Amino acid sequence: MNYDERLQNVSVLGAAGKMGSGILLLTAVEMADLSLKPENKGKTFCLNAIDVSPQGLAGLMKYLKVQVQKIAEKKTVMLREIYADRADLIENECIINEYVFDVMNIVRPVTTIESAYDSNLIFEAIVENRDLKTRLFSQINENNKNKPYFFTNTSSVPIHTLDEGAKLDGRVLGFHFYNPPAVQKLVELISLENNSAEMTEFAKAFAKNLRKIIVPSNDKAGFIGNGHFMRDALHGIHEVERLSKEMPYAEALYIINKVSQDFLVRPMGIFQLIDYVGVDVVKFIMEVMNPYLPDEDLHSDLLDKLFEMGVKGGQNSNGSQKDGILKYERGNPVAVFDPETKAYVDISGFKEKCDEKLGPLPGSWKPWKAVNFSRGKKEEMLKTIFTETNKMETLGAELAKAYNAKSNEIGNYLVSSGVAHNVEDVNTVMMTGFFHAYGPVNKYLK
Numbered sequence: 329m330n331y332d333e334r335l336q337n338v339s340v341l342g343a344a345g346k347m348g349s350g351i352l353l354l355t356a357v358e359m360a361d362l363s364l365k366p367e368n369k370g371k372t373f374c375l376n377a378i379d380v381s382p383q384g385l386a387g388l389m390k391y392l393k394v395q396v397q398k399i400a401e402k403k404t405v406m407l408r409e410i411y412a413d414r415a416d417l418i419e420n421e422c423i424i425n426e427y428v429f430d431v432m433n434i435v436r437p438v439t440t441i442e443s444a445y446d447s448n449l450i451f452e453a454i455v456e457n458r459d460l461k462t463r464l465f466s467q468i469n470e471n472n473k474n475k476p477y478f479f480t481n482t483s484s485v486p487i488h489t490l491d492e493g494a495k496l497d498g499r500v501l502g503f504h505f506y507n508p509p510a511v512q513k514l515v516e517l518i519s520l521e522n523n524s525a526e527m528t529e530f531a532k533a534f535a536k537n538l539r540k541i542i543v544p545s546n547d548k549a550g551f552i553g554n555g556h557f558m559r560d561a562l563h564g565i566h567e568v569e570r571l572s573k574e575m576p577y578a579e580a581l582y583i584i585n586k587v588s589q590d591f592l593v594r595p596m597g598i599f600q601l602i603d604y605v606g607v608d609v610v611k612f613i614m615e616v617m618n619p620y621l622p623d624e625d626l627h628s629d630l631l632d633k634l635f636e637m638g639v640k641g642g643q644n645s646n647g648s649q650k651d652g653i654l655k656y657e658r659g660n661p662v663a664v665f666d667p668e669t670k671a672y673v674d675i676s677g678f679k680e681k682c683d684e685k686l687g688p689l690p691g692s693w694k695p696w697k698a699v700n701f702s703r704g705k706k707e708e709m710l711k712t713i714f715t716e717t718n719k720m721e722t723l724g725a726e727l728a729k730a731y732n733a734k735s736n737e738i739g740n741y742l743v744s745s746g747v748a749h750n751v752e753d754v755n756t757v758m759m760t761g762f763f764h765a766y767g768p769v770n771k772y773l774k
């Protein structure tokens with residue numbers, strides 16, 4: 329089966345979810361573009377958007393139409409070529425409308441799994457539940473004569489357990505998009521030894537056509553991205569627990585959040601990142617990874633406690649940040665949730681005192697945005713800021729050095745424990761998937 333044939337019938341499971349909706353959009357556009365090639369004229373292309381939530385699917389179809397319209401507006405020149413033989417399409421608006429129609433025409437929103445029985449490719453983005461994923465794969469595989477490929481978006485479940493559990497004979501691989509899939513450039517590709525060369529080649533070709541950066545990861549729980557993020561987050565939590573012995577918890581948390589953002593020149597502090605992903609999601613990913621890591625305990629009592637108290641973070645449907653470990657006003661942290669008193673403590677009450685304790689930022693310091701988008705000067709700016717930090721002996725500088733050393737250690741561990749092929753891959757994942765200005769394996773801070 330060649331590339332185009334494989335993509336003639338595809339199903340996305342969990343299509344109405346955060347990840348599923350983006351995967352569906354990207355796949356729908358790729359399939360529509362194939363269907364419009366002259367050699368594919370008259371062939372049927374079908375993309376099943378499968379989800380248990382009918383309301384979710386209704387929302388998905390609206391989202392899809394808006395997004396496809398935007399995509400079409402950006403490629404009118406190409407669309408004009410595609411529809412060159414359509415004398416009836418003269419105005420840009422007509423061409424755009426036709427393209428939106430052609431993409432939407434491929435998509436079939438359904439709530440039943442049976443539609444996947446005719447697909448050649450199954451993209452899975454349902455909830456992070458290994459047993460449910462296994463059950464659905466098994467059911468589809470038993471009823472589908474096409475020997476479909478299964479691409480899973482799981483963040484943490486080792487892929488071979490899905491292969492063995494659903495008896496797929498190597499027809500599953502990890503195709504791990506980052507959130508949101510339509511925007512984020514990174515895809516972690518997790519192949520199994522028993523994957524056919526044809527399947528991995530197809531996966532690479534598909535990712536390439538979506539203009540993604542592919543980083544291969546071995547099949548170890550959490551892969552590279554969460555392998556780093558979960559351990560990095562635990563370091564932050566342990567630092568707060570340590571500092572809390574000598575200062576109030578809320579102040580310790582503010583300090584570590586500030587060190588991990590400002591002093592390390594990262595896009596957001598570690599606790600803001602946990603809130604962004606969701607306290608519940610982070611706790612859950614650790615729980616999924618932990619049984620596969622006999623030499624470590626990837627677990628936090630603090631996250632358990634916060635979760636039990638309903639402190640979850642995550643995103644509102646309009647993309648704004650929900651309150652979690654931190655409380656937000658216009659996207660900025662303004663208070664810290666204290667699990668002892670079960671109340672938020674305003675940062676304004678202790679900010680000045682804590683900033684004084686941390687000491688100043690280096691004189692050459694610039695925020696992440698200015699450094700990361702400084703066109704060709706990034707390396708030089710990072711070197712200057714961190715050379716200055718290295719010479720400082722303030723609490724802020726010392727905590728930053730320790731934080732970076734831990735991040736470095738995690739990066740190297742991901743290579744030595746066989747998760748990543750090399751440190752460059754670890755750095756690429758953190759720089760493209762997490763937007764860090766530099767990779768965790770670096771020589772900047774000592």
Ligand SMILES: NC(=O)c1ccc[n+]([C@@H]2O[C@H](COP(=O)([O-])OP(=O)(O)OC[C@H]3O[C@@H](n4cnc5c(N)ncnc54)[C@H](O)[C@@H]3O)[C@@H](O)[C@H]2O)c1
Pocket residue numbers: 341342343344345346347348378379380381384452453454455456457460481482483484504505506507
């Ligand atoms: N959210 C992220 O940042 C992120 C990033 C990378 C990978 N992932 C992974 O992607 C997957 C989906 O995560 P999400 O955040 O999009 O979750 P989500 O909760 O937003 O979406 C899950 C979707 O699956 C649907 N669903 C549940 N049971 C189903 C079933 N039996 N059949 C069909 N649909 C079903 C739900 O209705 C929902 O629409 C998970 O495996 C997660 O680990 C998430």
